[in-house]
Amino acid sequence: MAELRIDELVYRARHLKNPTVVGLDPRVELLPECVFGGKKDVPRAIYEFNKAIIDAVADIVPAVKPQIAMYELYGSRGIEVFERTARYAKERGLIVIGDIKRGDIASTAEAYAQAHIGEVNAFGESFTVFNEDFATINPYLGEDSIRPFLDVCKQRGTGVFVLVKTSNPGSGQLQDIHMADGRPLYERVAELVNGWGKEFIGAQGYSSVGAVVGATHPAQTKRLRELMPQTLFLAPGYGAQGAKAEDIVSGSMVNSSRGIIFAYKNDRYLRSPDDFAKAARLAALDMRRDLKDIKI
Amino acid sequence: MAELRIDELVYRARHLKNPTVVGLDPRVELLPECVFGGKKDVPRAIYEFNKAIIDAVADIVPAVKPQIAMYELYGSRGIEVFERTARYAKERGLIVIGDIKRGDIASTAEAYAQAHIGEVNAFGESFTVFNEDFATINPYLGEDSIRPFLDVCKQRGTGVFVLVKTSNPGSGQLQDIHMADGRPLYERVAELVNGWGKEFIGAQGYSSVGAVVGATHPAQTKRLRELMPQTLFLAPGYGAQGAKAEDIVSGSMVNSSRGIIFAYKNDRYLRSPDDFAKAARLAALDMRRDLKDIKI
Numbered sequence: 062m063a064e065l066r067i068d069e070l071v072y073r074a075r076h077l078k079n080p081t082v083v084g085l086d087p088r089v090e091l092l093p094e095c096v097f098g099g100k101k102d103v104p105r106a107i108y109e110f111n112k113a114i115i116d117a118v119a120d121i122v123p124a125v126k127p128q129i130a131m132y133e134l135y136g137s138r139g140i141e142v143f144e145r146t147a148r149y150a151k152e153r154g155l156i157v158i159g160d161i162k163r164g165d166i167a168s169t170a171e172a173y174a175q176a177h178i179g180e181v182n183a184f185g186e187s188f189t190v191f192n193e194d195f196a197t198i199n200p201y202l203g204e205d206s207i208r209p210f211l212d213v214c215k216q217r218g219t220g221v222f223v224l225v226k227t228s229n230p231g232s233g234q235l236q237d238i239h240m241a242d243g244r245p246l247y248e249r250v251a252e253l254v255n256g257w258g259k260e261f262i263g264a265q266g267y268s269s270v271g272a273v274v275g276a277t278h279p280a281q282t283k284r285l286r287e288l289m290p291q292t293l294f295l296a297p298g299y300g301a302q303g304a305k306a307e308d309i310v311s312g313s314m315v316n317s318s319r320g321i322i323f324a325y326k327n328d329r330y331l332r333s334p335d336d337f338a339k340a341a342r343l344a345a346l347d348m349r350r351d352l353k354d355i356k357i
Numbered sequence: 358m359a360e361l362r363i364d365e366l367v368y369r370a371r372h373l374k375n376p377t378v379v380g381l382d383p384r385v386e387l388l389p390e391c392v393f394g395g396k397k398d399v400p401r402a403i404y405e406f407n408k409a410i411i412d413a414v415a416d417i418v419p420a421v422k423p424q425i426a427m428y429e430l431y432g433s434r435g436i437e438v439f440e441r442t443a444r445y446a447k448e449r450g451l452i453v454i455g456d457i458k459r460g461d462i463a464s465t466a467e468a469y470a471q472a473h474i475g476e477v478n479a480f481g482e483s484f485t486v487f488n489e490d491f492a493t494i495n496p497y498l499g500e501d502s503i504r505p506f507l508d509v510c511k512q513r514g515t516g517v518f519v520l521v522k523t524s525n526p527g528s529g530q531l532q533d534i535h536m537a538d539g540r541p542l543y544e545r546v547a548e549l550v551n552g553w554g555k556e557f558i559g560a561q562g563y564s565s566v567g568a569v570v571g572a573t574h575p576a577q578t579k580r581l582r583e584l585m586p587q588t589l590f591l592a593p594g595y596g597a598q599g600a601k602a603e604d605i606v607s608g609s610m611v612n613s614s615r616g617i618i619f620a621y622k623n624d625r626y627l628r629s630p631d632d633f634a635k636a637a638r639l640a641a642l643d644m645r646r647d648l649k650d651i652k653i
Contacts, residue, residue, distance in 0.1 A: 089479050101480050130459070130465045131465075133472050134486065136437075136472065136486040137437035140429075144432055164458060164497075166524065167525060169427075172429070172430040176429050176430045176431075201496070201520060202531075203527035203529065205525050224497060224498075228462065229462040229501055229502060230501055231498070231500050231502065235498075235499055238542060240534055240537065246534060249531070250531065
C-alpha cells in the first residue's frame with residue numbers, strides 16, 4: 062500500500078505543533094485589489110490570492126482545505142483554479158483536503174472518488190485529476206455510497222472525512238433526530254464511521270477514515286470522541302462561526318477560513334490590502350498559539 | 358417572478374405524453390468509437406456523444422439529467438463539457454436537471470445555488486454559469502443548507518429535487534432508520550420537503566421543490582406520494598437498477614440513463630455503434646410506451 066496520507070497529516074500537525082487547516086474559500090467581494098492586476102478576471106485573481114496565502118503559511122500549517130463550491134461558482138475556469146490550487150499546495154508540501162461533500166450511488170461515487178482522491182483511467186493509462194489527499198463526503202446514501210471511496214483509499218493511501226455532525230446552526234434538524242433507541246442519528250453515523258475506519262488505522266494511530274465534527278457543538282463532540290476513538294476529526298466552526306479553543310477535543314484538525322485568509326480586513330492585523338498575505342500569516346501564528354493545548 | 362421551470366417541465370411531460378428524463382451519464386468504456394473521431398480526447402468525445410443523443414430525443418422527451426460526477430471525473434475540461442451539454446440541451450428546448458446532489462452550510466450552499474440554478478455576480482454584473490433549470494440537493498445538513506437554493510428558486514423560477522429516498526440498495530441504512538415515533542427518517546425528510554415546497558406551487562399544480570424518490574422502493578413510494586401530494590418526484594432506478602413501470606406512482610418523472618444512451622449495446626436494438634443515436638431514440642420510444650399510464 063502507498064504511504065498513508067493520514068500518517069503524513071498527523072506527522073505534520075505534530076511536527077509543526079499545529080492542528081490548523083487553512084480553508085481556501087475565496088470570495089470575490091473580499092479579495093484585495095492587488096490580486097486582480099487591473100484585470101476583471103475572477104478565477105485568475107483567486108489563483109494569485111491562493112498562491113500568496115499558501116506561500117505565507119506553508120511552513121507553519123500542515124494542511125489547506127479548498128472549498129470547491131467557491132471555485133465551481135465560476136464554472137470550468139473556476140474548477141481549473143481549484144485544480145491548480147491543489148497542485149501548488151502540494152508542491153509547497155501541504156496536505157490538501159478537498160471540501161467537496163460529495164455523495165451518490167455507488168457507480169457515481171466511484172467517479173467522484175477516482176477524480177478527487179484516486180486515479181482516472183482512459184485508453185489503458187491512469188492519471189490523477191484533482192489529486193487531493195483527502196475529500197469530505199456525505200453519508201446520507203449509506204454504506205454502499207461510501208465504499209467506492211474506501212476502495213480508492215485502500216489503493217492509493219488517501220483518506221476521507223465523513224460528515225457526522227456539521228457546524229451549521231440547523232445541523233440538528235436531521236442529524237440530531239432521536240432514533241427508536243433514544244439516541245440521536247449522528248451517533249449511529251459515528252458508529253458506522255468508526256467501523257469503516259477500523260481497517261484503515263495508520264502507524265500514527267489514526268484511521269484514513271476521518272469525521273467532520275463541527276466545533277460549534279462541544280458537548281456532542283466529546284461524546285463523538287468516545288464513539289470514534291481512532292478517528293481524526295476535521296472541525297469546522299472555529300473563528301467566524303463562533304467556536305473557541307476550549308471547545309475543541311483532542312485529535313481534531315481545526316479549520317479556519319475567513320479568519321486567516323481575510324485577516325487583512327481585521328483591525329487586529331491592521332495591514333494594507335497589499336499585505337494580505339502577511340496578515341494571513343500573523344493570524345495563522347495567533348491561531349497556532351491559541352490551539353497549542355490541542356493534542357493530536 | 359420568472360416563468361416557473363416546474364410549469365414548463367410538467368407542461369412538456371404532458372404535451373409529449375412522456376415522463377421520461379434521459380440521464381446523460383457518459384462512460385468512456387461504453388462510448389462508441391465514432392465519437393472519438395480518431396482522437397484520444399475523452400471530454401471532446403463525450404460532448405459529441407451527448408450532442409447526438411440530445412438531437413435524437415429532443416422531440417420526444419421533456420428533460421435530460423446530466424450526472425455531473427461523470428464530467429467532474431475529467432476535471433475542468435469535463436466540467437466545461439457539462440456546461441456545454443446543458444447549454445446545447447436548452448437550445449434544443451429540453452429542460453435540464455443537473456444531478457449534482459450538493460449540500461453544504463448556508464454560505465457555501467449559496468455559491469452552489471448561484472452557480473447551478475441562479476446567477477453569479479462580479480463587478481456589478483450578473484451572469485449564469487451552469488444555467489440548469491433544476492438541481493438535485495442533499496438534505497443531511499438541514500433546512501439552513503436548503504434555504505439558499507430556495508431563495509434562488511424564488512428569484513429565478515428554477516427548482517430543486519431534494520433527496521428523500523434514494524434508489525441504491527443501501528439507501529435504508531440511514532434513510533430508513535426508525536425515529537423515536539416509530540416512523541422511518543425519510544418520512545420526516547418528506548414532511549420537510551412538502552413544507553418547503555408549499556410557497557412554490559406552480560400553475561400546473563406541482564411545486565418547484567421536488568423530491569428524489571427511487572423507483573426501486575414501490576411500497577415506500579406510495580406512502581411518500583401521500584406525504585408530498587404536490588411534489589413532483591424524480592424517480593431513478595428504472596431499467597438498469599431494476600424498477601418497472603408498475604412500480605412508478607403518479608406525478609413521477611422517470612430517469613433512465615444507460616438503458617437509453619447505451620441502447621446500441623442492447624441486442625434488442627441491434628444497431629452498429631455508428632447508429633448509437635438511432636438506438637437511443639428507439640429505446641426512448643419504447644420507454645414512453647412502457648410509461649404511458651403514468652399520470653403527471
